[in-house]
Structures are given as C-alpha cells and as structure tokens.
Amino acid sequence: MGSHAVDVQSLVVEYSGTRVLDGVTCSIDAQNVTCIVGTSGCGKTTLLKTILQLVPAASGSIELLGEDVIEREPEERAELLLRVGVLFQNGALLNSMTVAENIALPLRLHTDLPDEVIARVVREKLEIVNLPGAQNLLPPELSGGMKKRAALARAIVLDPKVIFLDEPSAGLDPVSSARLDMLMLSLKKHLRMTLVVVTHKLSSIFTVADKIVFLDEGHVVFDGTLAAARASDIEVVAHFFDPFEERATEFS
DSSP states (O other): OTTEEEEEEEEEEEETTEEEEEEEEEEEETTSEEEEEESTTSSHHHHHHHHTTSSOOSEEEEEETTEESTTSOHHHHHHHHTTEEEEOTTOOOOTTSOHHHHHHHHHHHHOOOOHHHHHHHHHHHHHHTTOTTOTTOOGGGSOHHHHHHHHHHHHTTTOOSEEEEESTTTTOOHHHHHHHHHHHHHHHHHHOOEEEEEOOOHHHHHHHOSEEEEEETTEEEEEEEHHHHHTOOOHHHHHHHSTTHHHHHHTO
16 A cells, blocks of 8 residues: 555546546545645535545546555445545434444444444444443434544444545534544554545644645645645645734734
8 A cells, every 4th residue: 555545646526517626636644644625615525525436537546545446346446445434524323323323334234243243343433432321322312522423433333444534523612623633633543544634624633634635726736744734835825724814914
C-alpha cells in the first residue's frame, strides 16, 4: 500500500453536464487524519462519495489501499469497500433497531460469525466509543452525540483500515463535538486507522488534522500539512483559516 491509503489522480465528476470536480489530484496518508475542507459547494462530499463509488467518475483514477477502485469488477469492488468504514452526516442509524442491532448489521450481512461472537464484538465497539450499556436503546432515545458515537461504532465494527466521516460534528454541541474529536484521535493512535474527515469546523480541524486537502470550485488548491495550510498565502485558504483577518484589516 505504501504511505498512502488513497490516491486520487485527475478525477473528473459531472452532474447533468455540470463539472463538479475538475481534475482533482490528492493523496490521503495512511494512519493519519486528513481533513477535506473548503467553502460550501466546492465538492468535498462529492469527492468522498466518488472515492466510495457512490457517485461515478467521468474520468480519472482512484486507488484505495493500493487497489484501483474504478476499474474493478463490481464484486471485487464490493469486497474492497468492506475494508473501509463510513460515518454518514446524520449517523444513518435505523430507528426501528436497537443500538446493538444497528452495530451488528454489517457483521450479519458480511460474516458468518455466531451470535455470541457478534454480541461480544458489539460490546467491544461500544466500549471503544464510550457507550457501554447502550446496546438496548433505540436511536430516538439517544442524544445527538450518542447517535454519532453509535454510528461510529458501526463504522468500525468490521475493523476497517480507513474510515470516511462526512461532517461528523454537524449538529453537535461543543462538548459532544470535542468528545468525538478525541475518539477520532484514539482510533488513529490505538487502532492505527486512517481517517478522512469532510468538515468545515475549525476547532475540529485544529484538533485532529495531520493533513489538509482544500477544495475550491471543484479544484484542489492546497494539499499539505495543517501547519502549512495555516501559513498558506493562497487567498481562499488564508481566509478560511483566519476568517476575521480581512475584516480586521478593513477596520484598522
């Protein structure tokens, strides 16, 4: 696999003839946290969905864990994608199923593990996300932060190498958001996972990011470390990381 968990080259994505991603090239370092950031509508979530092949590419290439995603046969692609986990923006828990049933679902769909082993794995994942004892609750009984952590437990239940998180802090209060940030860092440090986080929240970016991929109008305008991003003189990047600088200059 080398040092990259994901390599994207010259990626083009179009919706109804409108080019949303225009020649995107970037890389995701293995066992690090990469934040995909940019202004609204710049193509962040589209990039994530295209890597996962939820959205087709018009052209370009994507390597995931050293294997070509786009050119693989559907069955082989599905097998490859079992090595990644996804935390959707709203959690996407099934309200009619308990927390334990939600977390166990990938195990029941993709393994032949006996019930007692599945139950043990579910308990282990709930411990990792600091939700012990929540297995019998229904999603409507959970707070926003608890829902995100339960969804994260489901995302890691197959022990993926890479986790994709789409706006994980959306709708969370500052305490719940900070707790989720700490969980992401723990997954990187203790389970050696690679995390790809689509976000616009500066506090989370400053806490978790090793690397920044910055999109603007469908193009990658920056791909580098967080420190380099914060020091960048690229106008759109500088304004994103210091949104009050321009306003302060106007009134100085």
